[in-house]
Amino acid sequence: MHLLKIIQQLLKTVTIARSCLICTSASNNAICQHCYNVFPAIDNCCVICNVPLVGQAKICGKCNTKKPIFNKCIAYYSYSYPIKQIIYLIKYNSRYEIIKYVIDGLILKLTDYYNSNWPQAIIPVPMFATSLLARGFDQAHILAKEILKKLQQPSIILEDSLVFRSKKTEPQHKLTIEQRKKNIRNAFSINKKTTYKHVAIIDDVVTSGATIIEITKLLKQAGVKKVDIWCLARAPL
């Protein structure tokens, strides 16, 4: 390679390493301070489903009317700018290396909440086999791995062979709430018997909740008593 080209390549690498992953402005950290400052951490939320709430309410109207089948949802961010854009980059631009830079808030929230009463296993929402082949990576699985790495709770198992996706579904974000429920109905199956009593399902984002509700139903039918949800972002109602 011509010397000039080598230098240009080196400069490019250095520039990339010193750019914010989100806005590409110069930054010594993976995500610049300006981007961190506008991350939409949820201040007040429903104590059950974690949906962001305005004011001082502790429980959302939906959970107040009827408690969800899962026991507790924990999310750190609201599904809005720039987290919404970050999740898009992760999923559709293969920028899954970003995941490890945006989970510290979630880790703190989980540690605060569980103290010593941790779930026995965490279960990433599974992808359909051909979708995984097409995408080449599984963001919920990567998220689960990164969470476990940072939590340092060796008793928690990353359980990825219990639940599987038995039906190919349309991407949920393109559908209405009613269509999402129909689309995801019977999309998952359980692979084997389980003795877990307490697990957490891991997903990047929870919007209508149709996917996690469907998996929770299966797990509870299989004898799991407590199913929590851990996700990076929760959509407002």
Ligand SMILES: [Zn+2]
């Ligand atoms: Zn930035």
Ligand SMILES: [Zn+2]
């Ligand atoms: Zn709620």
